[in-house]
Amino acid sequence: SQTIHQWPATLVQPVGSPLSLECTVEGTSNPNLYWYRQAAGRGLQLLFYSVGIGQISSEVPQNLSASRPQDRQFILSSKKLLLSDSGFYLCAWTDGPSTNEKLFFGSGTQLSVL
């Protein structure tokens, strides 16, 4: 069966520090992968999505970047965190390559930038 792993669950980082959040999917191949951010009490904002290795689409100009070094690995990074980067980050996947039906979400990372 397919599973998605996202870590860490919580993270407290100082302003200006780097960030690396990792997401891996098991039990499927060539998934579509997504990074979303959710502000407290708000909906989800799509940050990045990927339909294949090395293929990254950015939705919102910002301080973050994403990479997909392997088929089932999706990494969210920042060189220097801002206060506004705080939020709940969610990784998700769908059966690729041509569908966005039924996203499966990870358990999320609560990032606090202080």
Add this chain to the structure above:
Amino acid sequence: SQQGEEDPQALSIQEGENATMNCSYKTSINNLQWYRQNSGRGLVHLILIRSNEREKHSGRLRVTLDTSKKSSSLLITASRAADTASYFCATDAPNDYKLSFGAGTTVTVRA
């Protein structure tokens, strides 16, 4: 930008009552999906309705879709305390891999 918008923002009901929430969207869609999120957790897919469907059921969930009004509703019948969560609609556009989520409806079911 967010395409779907849920209404109401928050809903408080007694256990056993029905809960209804609505979602409106702006552009044509392939499908509309509803997700549930427990506090501090990831989202869980509940149900998908395609643009050529008008109503769909799954257990205690009933979803309707009116493409002429660009709106959908989610009905939870005979609510339970465990239904307490935030509910989000998500829409896509033809030939698009992305889903746009609304801000959600927070449902509280009182025992």
